[in-house]
Amino acid sequence: MIDTLITIADWPGVKWVILVLMFALPVASLLTWAERRQSAMIQDRLGPNRANIGNIRLWGILHFVADVIKMIGKEDFIPGNAHRGLFKLAPILALVPVLIAFCIIPFGPTIYPHALFDVISTDALQGMIIHGGVANDLTWADQITLQILTIDFGLIFYFAILTFANYGTTLAGWSSYNKLALLGGLRASSQMMSYEVTMGLSLMGLFLIMGTLEPGEIVRQQGPNPWQWGIVLQPVAFLLFFSAAIAETKRAPFDLPEGESEIVGYFVEYSGLRWGMFFLSEFIEIVFISMLITSLFFGGWQVPFLHDDGLYLFGTVTEMNHITVSLLRILSFVMKVFFFCWFQLMIRWTLPRFRPDQLMQLGWKRLLPLALLNTMVTALILLWIQ
Amino acid sequence: MNKQSAKHQTYAFQGKTPMDAASNENAKTITLTIDDESISVPQGSNVLEAAKRLSIDISSFCYHPGLSIAAVCRQCLVSIEGVPKLQPSCQAICQEGMVVRTQDEQSMDARRQMLEFTLVNHPIDCPICDRAGDCTLQKMYFEHDYQLSKIDVPKVRKPKAKDIGKHIMLDAERCILCTRCIRVCDEVANEHQLTMINRGDKQELTTTETLDNPYSLNTVDVCPVGALTEKEFRFSMRSWELMMTPSVCSGCSTGCNIEIHHRNTEVYRIKPRYHKDINKHWMCDEGRSIHKQWYENRLTGPMREGIPVSWEDAMTHAGHCIKTVLDTDCDSIGVVFSPHHTNEANYLLYKLTQSWGVKKLFMGGAVAVPDRADDILMDQDVTPNRQGVISIVDAGLEDTQTLISQITLGTIKTLIVLGSELDVAPMITDSSCQIIVFSEYETDMVSNASVAFPISAWMETDGSVTNRDNHIQRIYSAMPSAGQSLSAWETLVRLSNETGHGLKYNDLRSVDACMRRHHNFPQHNWDNVNPRVQLRFEHSRG
Amino acid sequence: MDTVTQSEKTTVGRATVVTVKREPSQTTSFMMTLIRGMTVTMRHFFSNLFTKTQTETLEYPEEKIPYPERHRGLHRLMKRDDGRVRCVACMCCPTACPANCITIVPAETDDPSVEKYPAVFEIDELRCIVCGLCVEACPCDAIRMDTKLHAAPVEFRGDAIETKTSLLERGGLSHAIQAGKGSDWRESEQ
Known part of the structure; x- marks a missing residue:
């Protein structure tokens, strides 16, 4: 019975449901409200705080429910000469890749269901991993990896998948039969392609240090000590990757493709739920980018100084059993993701928009050379250390 | 006095009024100076008219150019050189070499004080007074007193709201005792129906008998207050x-000049x-109600056999009828002219x-x-226009008795009638005649006509x-035609085109x-002038 | 602007290429500006998150700014001592009204001291521009705008028309001396 449950829990589909449908999507929906509330607070306003069910008001959190009801109620308008097939496909192409990309995110440590209440020594664990598990020890027989797919080329997979989102925006602009939407789509595709280059190159140094492309492995290698985390080892890479990632999500200061109120963007002809899909995909991307940055540069699910068997602080060891450690680590991951979501919203409401020429200049003339330089310097240092 | 005895011309029409004297071109002119400006006026005119x-x-208040001079209000006092006391300018007849000052301190002061006297017992109920905005007293107060x-x-x-006649209400408190209304009754209607009783501040306007003369509403016109x-x-x-x-009154052939006071499409x-030669300043009570029947029973669209049709349909049908008759039996057509319509239409x-x-x-026309x-x-x-029709159709115009006899004889089978007023209309309606009528009103003749055009x-x-x-006088349209109706001339031009005898007129001017x-x-x-004038305080009628 | 005068024209074939020299991009000092900007936004965000000191917004139906003394709100019609409308239908307010929103149909009363009263008195609050000229024009203190109420939103245009009944419901008693009531106004003024 328990074995069956464990098998089911370890099945990627179940983990995807838990991570994407039960975590990422609700958080993304809440971000639509959080963004408005946060911007209001920055600007000394109150923001949307009135949506309620009966007396339950909760600072207006229910606004995202109201938004969905509103979007469902709206007319689904398709322009007369639009390419109907592609017009309907575009929002799906914008939304689906990012949902798939969640597969590579390690959102928690490996859990050993039979040893939940035991204190697991790091040595035993290391031995288990090194020797491929102790066959006769039931404790290590089953394990649940809190990562949907453990694939060796994880980040390459992510870059590949993300390119599909580009199709979504470009096709949305093209199929609308609207020259302004087309221009918006072209702006979006040029921007996304430019910054994908920087994004990939900025991580090269990290790969060199970690020696792997698998995010779960990168997190494990960073370990519980903050001075071993990616942000300390690769601070420039963090800045480059973060900037490029924001450009990928097409949010301010890189929001020229859509430009909410001033520039006519690629989804100008979209309304109702189809528009909602573009909108939601933007916020899901925020969550995803937060998760990725957490994993690559901030130790992922690692809690500072928390090892498998307890907390190592000021030379003393506080022993904890496996379940406490795992829950703390998952909580740590969630908190870090929340922080980066909040931080991205903060950036969006602080910085003014770039001009297109500045955008391209920043991408090609500053970020890209910096990324190359970073890679080179890292490689040289590694060579020197060896 | 009864109406039979009023057979002599009344004072207002004898040519002796101040207005007549001031505009008498045959009289010798004399020159006088008013406020350092010299002016020549006919002999016999008064200083007030000369100053005007x-x-x-x-x-x-009491002076009216069409009435005798009473000089009771003392509001027109001016100083005349050589005369020790201030003189009422309405009563002072211009003399050669007279030097008059109207704006000097003495006379202005006198006028202001007279106005203050007048206002002592005036109720100042302008908000509920119909004359407000059109009132001489208000105007004077703003010009002279203002304190x-x-x-x-x-x-x-x-007494307030006193019913003194068929058309008139009296508010004795507002009365400033100028006696204009009394003089109107005496000199225009020649019936002494109004008088003053009591003295001093108890003096009050009242009636000797019911104010029912046919010119009674002129008293309202001349009343300087409400x-x-x-x-x-x-x-x-x-x-x-x-x-x-x-405009000109359509009530009778006198052709009194009138002003139509209207707002949007409603005549109030x-x-x-x-008019110097026709009606002077006056008109009869009957003429003032010509607008009252005029909304009712209007024909607002073309009709065929009493059924509403479109203009095109009515035109085609009428044109076809007339052409058929013209081709077969031209002599069986009779045309009735209307003295109720303009010269142009006829x-x-x-x-x-x-x-x-x-x-x-x-x-045609009413009896x-x-x-x-x-x-x-x-x-x-x-x-209103019988003379006009006679001068246009100079020969061969016959009366309606001949028309009836011709219809009974059967020599007239088709009749084209202009206007809805026709004394023999019932007889025509009963006959088997084919009728094409241009009418303002929905009469029996219209419902029996083969085609009826609204005009x-x-x-x-x-x-x-x-x-x-x-006297040939111009009338102006005060408002657009009701419903689908068109001007008579335009309808006739369209019908002429329909019958193939096109009259080439684009507008009334041609x-x-x-x-x-x-x-x-x-x-x-x-000229394309807009004769409409909005009544404002400066054009006060007082 | 300088950017226009600094432009250079070169001819490539038949086409003229205008090169506009723009201000150099500010990306070099971008990090510093970013940090400065973030300090400002963060300061506001956190101070507003934990206290509400800087928030200017009023939550309207619950919180209201008290209206100034001479605020012009919905109209009301004042009453005489016996409860009848003070208005004598003098038509001064529809004359003064720049928006033509007042409709009065005058009629005659039996009371000789009043004579004229409004049989119909309607104000179209949608047309009203709340200028207060009707109040200025009124010689009888019959119409006032001191209710401190807003015109309520309505579903149909016709609902925005205030009738004599609704205007009188808001109206209070006015003891102002009525014009046309005789000469005793001066005594009571002293």
Whole structure:
């Protein structure tokens, strides 16, 4: 019975449901409200705080429910000469890749269901991993990896998948039969392609240090000590990757493709739920980018100084059993993701928009050379250390 | 006094009024100086009229240029050099070399004090007074006094809202005792129905008998304040909201000049307009109600056999009928002219008969009312333009008796009738005649006519009319035609095109030009002027 | 602007290429500006998150700014001592009204001291521009705008028309001396 449950829990589909449908999507929906509330607070306003069910008001959190009801109620308008097939496909192409990309995110440590209440020594664990598990020890027989797919080329997979989102925006602009939407789509595709280059190159140094492309492995290698985390080892890479990632999500200061109120963007002809899909995909991307940055540069699910068997602080060891450690680590991951979501919203409401020429200049003339330089310097240092 | 005894001309029409004296071109002119400006006026005119020529406005209440001079209000006091005391300018007849000052301190002071006296017992109920905005007292107050009353004793109360006649309400408190209304009754209507009783501040206007003479509403016109008000107009509209369009009364052949006071498409009242030779400043009570029947029972769209149809349908059908008859039996067509319509409409109809070759022409119009005739203004002929029709159709115009006999004989089988007023209309309706009628109103004749065209009524028409004394006068349209109706001339032009005898007129001006060429008519002002004047305080009628 | 004068024209074939020299991009000092900007936004965010000191917004139906003394709100019609409308239908307010929103149909009363009263008195609050000229024009203190109420939103245009009944419901008693009531106004003024 328990074995069956464990098998089911370890099945990627179940983990995807838990991570994407039960975590990422609700958080993304809440971000639509959080963004408005946060911007209001920055600007000394109150923001949307009135949506309620009966007396339950909760600072207006229910606004995202109201938004969905509103979007469902709206007319689904398709322009007369639009390419109907592609017009309907575009929002799906914008939304689906990012949902798939969640597969590579390690959102928690490996859990050993039979040893939940035991204190697991790091040595035993290391031995288990090194020797491929102790066959006769039931404790290590089953394990649940809190990562949907453990694939060796994880980040390459992510870059590949993300390119599909580009199709979504470009096709949305093209199929609308609207020259302004087309221009918006072209702006979006040029921007996304430019910054994908920087994004990939900025991580090269990290790969060199970690020696792997698998995010779960990168997190494990960073370990519980903050001075071993990616942000300390690769601070420039963090800045480059973060900037490029924001450009990928097409949010301010890189929001020229859509430009909410001033520039006519690629989804100008979209309304109702189809528009909602573009909108939601933007916020899901925020969550995803937060998760990725957490994993690559901030130790992922690692809690500072928390090892498998307890907390190592000021030379003393506080022993904890496996379940406490795992829950703390998952909580740590969630908190870090929340922080980066909040931080991205903060950036969006602080910085003014770039001009297109500045955008391209920043991408090609500053970020890209910096990324190359970073890679080179890292490689040289590694060579020197060896 | 009864009406039979009023057979001599009344004072207002004897040519002796101040207005007549001041505009008498035959009299010797004399020159005087008013406020350092010299002016020449006919001998016999008074100083007030002379000052008016210099655009010097001497205030007055009791003086009216069309009435005898009473000089009771003392509002027009001026100082005349060589005369020790101030003189009322209405009563002072101009003398050669006279030097008059109207704006000096002494006379201005006197006028202001007189005004203060007048206002002592005036209730100052302008908010509920119909004359507000149109009131001489208000105007004077703003021009001369403009201060709070210094009197703190209670005001003398007099009857309010007193019903003194068929058309008139009296508010004795508002009365400033100028006696204009008394003089109007005496000198225009020649009936002494109003008088003053008591003395001092108890003096009060009252009636000797019911104010029921046929010119009683002139008292309302001359009243400088709101003491006498017209019952029909009372409380219905503020005078400053009204527009004024000059016109001519359609009530009878006298052709009194009138002002139509209207707002949007509603006529609120009719007021007389000064004409030197016809009506002076006056008109009869009957003429003031010409607008009342005019909304009712209007024909607003073309009809065929009593069924509403479109203009195109009606035109095609009428044209077809007329063409058929013209081709077969031209002599069986009769055309009835209307003395209730303008010269232009009748002229076009005449032109049409000429080009058709129709010979049987008749004079229509309402039947005369001998009872209403008097020597003052009212005429027994209740058609406004009979003389005009006679001068246009100079020969072969026959009366309606001939028309009836011809119909009974069967020589007339098709009849084209202009206007809805026709004394023999029931007989025509009963006969088997084919009728094409141009009518303002939905009469029995219209519902039995094979085609009926709606045309503009009097106050919607532009054109000219000729009164009994051959005065040709211009009337202006005060508002657009009701419903689908068109002007008579336009309807006739369209019908002529339909019958293949096209009259080439694009506007009334060209009709008029053509008519003048043939009938020696005077030239009217057909410029595209907007004659409407909004009544405002400065154009106060007082 | 300088950017226009600094432009260079070169001819490539038949086409003229205008090169506009723009201000150099500010990306070099971008990090510093970013940090400065973030300090400002963060300061506001956190101070507003934990206290509400800087928030200017009023939560309207619950919190209201008290209206100034001469605030012009919905109209009301004042009453005489006996409860009848003070208005004598003098038509001054529809004359003064720049928006033509007042409709009065005058009629005659039996009371000789009043004579004229409004049989119909309607104000179209949608047309009203709340200028207060009707109040200025009124010689009888019959119409006032001191209710401190807003015109309520309505579903149909016709609902925005205030009738005599609804205007009188809000109206209070006015003891102002009525014009046309005789000469005793001066005594009571003292």
